[in-house]
Amino acid sequence: MDDLVVSSSFRVPDGELRERFSRSSGPGGQGVNTTDSRVELSFDVANSPSVPDRLRARLLERLEGRLVDGVLTIVASEHRAQLMNREAARARLVNTLRDAIAPPPPPRRATKPTRGSKERRIAAKKRRGDVKRSRRTASDD
Template identity: 75%
Template sequence: MDDLVVTPQLVIPDGELRERFSRSSGPGGQGVNTTDSRVELSFDVARSPSVPESLRERLVSRLGGRLVDGVLTVTASTQRAQLANRMAARERLASMLRAAAEPPPPRRRPTKPTKGSKERRLSAKKRRSEVKRGRRARPDD
């Protein structure tokens, strides 16, 4: 297969991906018992020479719960054909790495509420308290 293009800065050579095949549950009828259509695709994020050092820290920290000794593993067994599962596993791996490689969102600049918003909030609170006051049980006169 070809190299896996995650982002323009991150291209994983085919030689760094490890594939394992096993028997799959799911669709396929009797063929499930005989064909190794389930695919496990592994990529060593922590030690890969193709991952830039600046990106490696972000990937390892964001994928921390999914990594086992620095290796990210995805499985695919939804399709009947091994080739289709191989493609699905590659796409799943690429989308996980793409999401983890995104830069963090810009920090929010704290702002103060406007005078109008403060007034609207206080008047809404007053209206609500009037409604609740009107519901209170009054002692009989």
Template identity: 70%
Template sequence: MAEDVVVGSRFVIPAAELSERFSRSSGPGGQGVNTTDSRVELSFDVARSAVIPESLRERIVARLAGRLVDGVITIAASEQRSQLQNRDAARLRLVDVLLKASAPPPAKRRPTKPSRGSKERRLAAKKRRSDVKRGRGGRFDD
């Protein structure tokens, strides 16, 4: 019943490495909410997973350090009234979190200097503003 989870083109998490727990969900659902275990907690051991390449694992563990407990990330889903829909939502959320955490860092910004034209425009604008203020005077001749 459990399926493998594909994380972009980076790696595939086999269903055997995922752990699911079900519990009663809070919120709307009438009497059914008290009897069905529709809330899903999906756990994945990021630190010890064999499917994540070593270079990516270091990056993911570093970026998710605040969310990991002993190297395990847990995603909870209880928005839907159906357990199956909550399982799908939890898996999608796990993929999203892992994709963002494994993304390469952004390219370094190359420092640039203002062009000659932009410097001249800035100075011309300052001069115009200065002339406006100087033209206001400020003293009254009696």
């Protein structure tokens, strides 16, 4: 297979990926019991020479809940064929890494409600109060 392209400056060579195969649960009939179609794809984020230094800290921070000793593991077992599970795991790894290296969104600039929105809010509260008041019977007062 080819290198995984995460971004223009970040490619993961095939040699840095570790694949393990095991028996999968789910569809497949009797073949499930004999075929190693489940794929575990592992990538060492912390020690990989292909991860640019400027992205490594962001990756480690954003993926910290999914890393075990700096290694990210993706599991795919939704397909009956091992090859399709390998492709699914690779696609999932690329998407996970892309999401993790995305720059953070710009900080939200705090704004105050406009005068019109304040007036509309107060008017809605008054209308609601009038509706509730009109529901009261004389004995409730």
